[in-house]
Amino acid sequence: MSRREAEEGRYAYEGLDRVIHEKARLGVLVALLARPRGLPFSELKRLCGLTDGNLSRHLAVLQEDGLIAMDKRLEANRSLTTCRLTSSGRKRFSDYLAALERVVKDAKEASAAASAPSRPSAA
Incomplete structure (x- = not known):
């Protein structure tokens, strides 16, 4: 193979x-990644800087x-929505992060190669 x-x-x-x-x-998934039990909607909204409708x-x-699951329940006569990563969502996000790490590695290598002094060819 060439x-x-x-x-x-x-x-x-x-x-x-x-x-x-x-x-x-991406921000939502990162926020949920370290919280296996999930986050309330209001906390997720605050962490990600999003409006209710946008979130x-x-x-x-x-x-x-299938990346997240949302659980809704009543608490003190108020609706409480909790969001969490599903197990398949966690795996898919992990695969995504591995691909993103490859992008960063390739970009660093390309940048280093572009800024390396070129060698004069032997005549």
Whole structure:
């Protein structure tokens, strides 16, 4: 296999999941990652700097894709929604982070190669 064939698709980054990659959803997943029991909607809204409507829409997308689960219950006569990562969501997010780490590694290598002094060719 030639070098060119070996590098085909090298920078395609198929593991960068479009559902996760959106900025607000990425923030939601990071916030939920360290909290296996989940977070109340209001706390998630505060941590991610989102409005009620905006957060609701992003949570719906994540829930439809199986990344998160939402539990609703009454507490002191008020509705309390708690959001948490599902086990498949945690795995998918872990895979996404591995792909993102590859992007960062490739970018660092490309940057280092571009700034390295070029060697004069032997004549």
